[in-house]
Amino acid sequence: MSSHEQQPSTEVARSGTDGRLPERFENPGLAPHRHRLADSDPKVSKRSERQVVVIFLISVLASIAGVVGYFVIPLDEPSILDVRLSTLVIGAGLGLGMLGIGVAAVQWARALMDDAEKVEDRHPMSAGPSVQQQAFEMLRDGGSEANIARRPVLKGAVGGALALAPLAFLVPLIGNLGADWDISKFARTAWRPVRGGDPERYYQGQYRYLAVDPQDRRIKASEITNNNIVHVIPHGLPEEEHYLEEKAKAVVLLVRVDPGLLKESAERADWSYEGIVAYSKICTHVGCPVALYEQQTHHLLCPCHQSTFDITDAAKVVFGPAKRALPQLPIAVDEEGYLYAKADFDEPVGPSYWQRER
Amino acid sequence: MTDTTTSAAITEPIVPKPVSGTVDYLDQRVGAASMIKGLSRKLFPDHWSFLLGEIALYSFIVLLLSGFFLTMFFVPSMTEVHYPEDALPVTMQGVEMSEAFASTLNMSFHVRGGLLMRQIHHWAALMFVGSMVVHMLRIFFTGAFRKPRELNYLVGFSMLILSLLAGLTGYSLPDDVLSGNGLRITDGVVKSLPIIGSYMSYMVFGGEFPGTDVIPRMFTLHILLIPALILGLVALHLFLVFWQKHTQYPGPGRTDKNVVGYPLFPVYMAKAGGFFFIVFGVLALMGAFMSINSVWNYGPFDPALVSAGAQPDWYMLFLEGSLRLMPGQPEFVILGWTLSLNVLIPAVVIPGLLFTFLGAYPFIEAAVTKDTGEHHVLDRPRNAATRTSLGAAFLSVFIVLLVAGANDLVATHFGLSLNAITWVLRVLFFVLPVVVFVITKRICLALQRKDREVVLHGHETGTVRRTADGRFYEVHQPLDEFERWVRVGHHVYRPLQLAPAEDANGVRRPGGRLDGIRTTLSRFFYEDRVEPVTPAELATAHSHGEHDQLPAGESSRVGELTSTSGTSH
Numbered sequence: 001m002s003s004h005e006q007q008p009s010t011e012v013a014r015s016g017t018d019g020r021l022p023e024r025f026e027n028p029g030l031a032p033h034r035h036r037l038a039d040s041d042p043k044v045s046k047r048s049e050r051q052v053v054v055i056f057l058i059s060v061l062a063s064i065a066g067v068v069g070y071f072v073i074p075l076d077e078p079s080i081l082d083v084r085l086s087t088l089v090i091g092a093g094l095g096l097g098m099l100g101i102g103v104a105a106v107q108w109a110r111a112l113m114d115d116a117e118k119v120e121d122r123h124p125m126s127a128g129p130s131v132q133q134q135a136f137e138m139l140r141d142g143g144s145e146a147n148i149a150r151r152p153v154l155k156g157a158v159g160g161a162l163a164l165a166p167l168a169f170l171v172p173l174i175g176n177l178g179a180d181w182d183i184s185k186f187a188r189t190a191w192r193p194v195r196g197g198d199p200e201r202y203y204q205g206q207y208r209y210l211a212v213d214p215q216d217r218r219i220k221a222s223e224i225t226n227n228n229i230v231h232v233i234p235h236g237l238p239e240e241e242h243y244l245e246e247k248a249k250a251v252v253l254l255v256r257v258d259p260g261l262l263k264e265s266a267e268r269a270d271w272s273y274e275g276i277v278a279y280s281k282i283c284t285h286v287g288c289p290v291a292l293y294e295q296q297t298h299h300l301l302c303p304c305h306q307s308t309f310d311i312t313d314a315a316k317v318v319f320g321p322a323k324r325a326l327p328q329l330p331i332a333v334d335e336e337g338y339l340y341a342k343a344d345f346d347e348p349v350g351p352s353y354w355q356r357e358r
Numbered sequence: 359m360t361d362t363t364t365s366a367a368i369t370e371p372i373v374p375k376p377v378s379g380t381v382d383y384l385d386q387r388v389g390a391a392s393m394i395k396g397l398s399r400k401l402f403p404d405h406w407s408f409l410l411g412e413i414a415l416y417s418f419i420v421l422l423l424s425g426f427f428l429t430m431f432f433v434p435s436m437t438e439v440h441y442p443e444d445a446l447p448v449t450m451q452g453v454e455m456s457e458a459f460a461s462t463l464n465m466s467f468h469v470r471g472g473l474l475m476r477q478i479h480h481w482a483a484l485m486f487v488g489s490m491v492v493h494m495l496r497i498f499f500t501g502a503f504r505k506p507r508e509l510n511y512l513v514g515f516s517m518l519i520l521s522l523l524a525g526l527t528g529y530s531l532p533d534d535v536l537s538g539n540g541l542r543i544t545d546g547v548v549k550s551l552p553i554i555g556s557y558m559s560y561m562v563f564g565g566e567f568p569g570t571d572v573i574p575r576m577f578t579l580h581i582l583l584i585p586a587l588i589l590g591l592v593a594l595h596l597f598l599v600f601w602q603k604h605t606q607y608p609g610p611g612r613t614d615k616n617v618v619g620y621p622l623f624p625v626y627m628a629k630a631g632g633f634f635f636i637v638f639g640v641l642a643l644m645g646a647f648m649s650i651n652s653v654w655n656y657g658p659f660d661p662a663l664v665s666a667g668a669q670p671d672w673y674m675l676f677l678e679g680s681l682r683l684m685p686g687q688p689e690f691v692i693l694g695w696t697l698s699l700n701v702l703i704p705a706v707v708i709p710g711l712l713f714t715f716l717g718a719y720p721f722i723e724a725a726v727t728k729d730t731g732e733h734h735v736l737d738r739p740r741n742a743a744t745r746t747s748l749g750a751a752f753l754s755v756f757i758v759l760l761v762a763g764a765n766d767l768v769a770t771h772f773g774l775s776l777n778a779i780t781w782v783l784r785v786l787f788f789v790l791p792v793v794v795f796v797i798t799k800r801i802c803l804a805l806q807r808k809d810r811e812v813v814l815h816g817h818e819t820g821t822v823r824r825t826a827d828g829r830f831y832e833v834h835q836p837l838d839e840f841e842r843w844v845r846v847g848h849h850v851y852r853p854l855q856l857a858p859a860e861d862a863n864g865v866r867r868p869g870g871r872l873d874g875i876r877t878t879l880s881r882f883f884y885e886d887r888v889e890p891v892t893p894a895e896l897a898t899a900h901s902h903g904e905h906d907q908l909p910a911g912e913s914s915r916v917g918e919l920t921s922t923s924g925t926s927h
Contacts (some may be wrong), residue, residue: 091646286546
């Protein structure tokens, strides 16, 4: 092999003269190792050693500072500043303590440890056909000792037992996970008229009053100013059981728009009151609250995936990944002018699901 | 000397007494000496990109440590409480919230180092998934997944999926407005599954959303089941790395039959061990100085609240983007059953396709090359042009989805129309991967030609000489054999030439159709290729002088595919 200072091309050219060049280049083997300065100069290696020691020392000091920080900054009666300072000091101590060890170790390895690459043989993963053959024979012997061949009933029995046994574990597990599995709840909300309800919460004991979220104060139609949005929950809901589950379905947005702008279908003509319309706040896409209202365009925008609904046109989708309009809540006012829901939504609110139309 | 022990340490003081004593003790009980013999001087090749997997491993250890700290103070309960009037932060005093949220606040403001650990944990989670993804890209682009490492690739792939689940379940635990809406989106996606979706939703939440079960359940998944699975796979992953020995980049002296590198003890113990402390140190400093997930700014979960401009953690952003890009029309009611393709396609089908491509790629490439040999020398990405281009196209789709996940921020920061951005991204989702594929492939082939050029004519030196007869030429510095080997040592695949599916009489042969697909794919992969320089070509180039052209017709295939080589001066 030629020495590496030589121009390798000459070698190729030389061997070319006898007209017999190899088809491919041959692997030239490892390039000669180039020694570091520290390998020959003790001063340089001493300096590297000092660097490593200093970095370890920084680590030691930082760790001590972190522990001291724990004790000198108590959080018994803290201010925000104490919290911030404690986090900084403990974190900086821990961080520099760790970082110091790491940097020092790597520097040690790079500067002081032997840096000549070594070569080791690899062996194929497979031990070869003869070992494979032995393995097959062992499997065959084991199989024949088990006496499983030509016993289909036994095989079936083993398979059947193994397949069924986990069921006694899985069925109770999965069976319990879904509580009562009553998915018809998706289609009912707390706006559903009741019989004999609390007159505080239900108009005539039947129809749920609308209330401001989160104060739970009933709303008069006259309070709703033009083109402003009000976030609404069923009155009295916060005191009830399953508050969050019910709220997650029942939240409603109330907007008053110029009645002339509303495009209302004949069957929904009496669902609004003097231009006040109530729509479910739960996006029909995947269920985020549709919280943004653009006053200029009368559009509701869901901040999660930007489905956009037109309030003046039955909250139909004008952009984004939702397909269906927001369900509308039919509303009316009582004798004192308080808003109540005349009925529940006529369809399930929120995201679509397989049994939705059933 | 006694005859009760035959330990070599007694005859020859090679190592200090405590070491030999310990090894002797362990050897007689668990056979430690042969383990040391087998492992301590095992060689590991060196390259900066091999650190990516280490970052993932060490982030995971930091996650376990900081996570253990957090579990000591976190209460995984959705019971409603009122936050104490005398506790920080002031804005949350007296507010009704779940115990999960209250304990998160308490550990942030009243446990010394608690906020630090929360922030370290969150940063480590982002780093964990991030380094896994980049590590996987390294594996992909260098072909480290080839035989015999396909199975270990799948182990890594499974860990990536599990880490996404770990992220999702952990992110939901504090029960703040952001994470609650994340759960709500999860619920919406689950409900879109045909037939079982509604019941799956009940299964996750123990009834209707949000219920009181989901946080305790996610807690157990997050701190027990998922980390245990990841830990088991980490062990398998590392065992296989040891067992199969690490891959190495191409270079002089490196072959598929050897390993060139540094021994585990001491170099790798110092470097890799030290690197653990570096990763821990950096994450701790991030936790100390960089605020993350300040849940008290969002407040406790309330199903009526949402914040605008909210993004999930980065590894979930592609799903968010996918949901945002999808138009709403494809939701259908068939025979009274609702099929929500506007959710299913972006949240299930598209991630499914992306992940299937990732998981199946090693097997696709193996089928196309019909290469049954073991590969331990990595590919330079340019030398696997089609693979590199497919990977780049895949990444471009991923990046389009990431940008789509932040389309509201893009709109507000650059003053653009949200709807216009969404439409542009919808188009880019289909067009960009094709464009990126073509461009990347051209770049790869061009780089290969550049390699040929350099091998044939050497490096440009910038020195211009004038000959006695007045000609000018630039002096080229020829490559030495070591430098040259990197550019000529790779194997170039050619499209498979399989027997046609039907013989001359039109009779189909078994497996003919499969071979047809294989041939087509193989042509797609390897039709465009650049062969490395052969010794004959180099000799020819030199016999004509450094600045001469490669004569046409030297090799017809090479000639047509490398028409630029040799003509640039």
